[in-house]
Amino acid sequence: MPRVHSRTVRKKKHKKWLKQAKGFWGRRKNLFKVAKVASIKALGYATRDRKVRKRSFRRLWILRIGAACHSNGISYSKFINNLKKAGILLNRKVLAEIAVFDANAFSLLVKNTTNKNESKKRD
Secondary structure, three states, X not given: OOOOOOHHHHHHHHHHHHHHOOOOOHHHHOOHHHHHHHHHHHHHHHHXXXXXXXXXXXXXXXXXXXXXXXXXXXXXXXXXXXXXXXXXXXXXXXXXXHHHHXXXXXXXXXXXXXXXXXXXXXX
């Protein structure tokens, strides 16, 4: 019985990993072993960084809202607390967009939430 060479299967597997490593620098894009290791590592980083991206965007939104709050004379935590007490259901992404692109609307939002909470305290 003749010996079977797995050239086509091997070539297909190698091409898959080399295609995955396209755009990498140096030997990482040319040599199979190095490309495979680099691709596996890159896939791990991609998985991790999808989670990190969500965290970093939330931090950015909170930073923007906090800056807009301080320019309106209220702290971030008090503003968020007032929003919840007033029953306004806006997430941080939308609040950050309002704070950056429409400062007047944001200041109205701050005034409305503080006025509602002050009137509740008087009652």
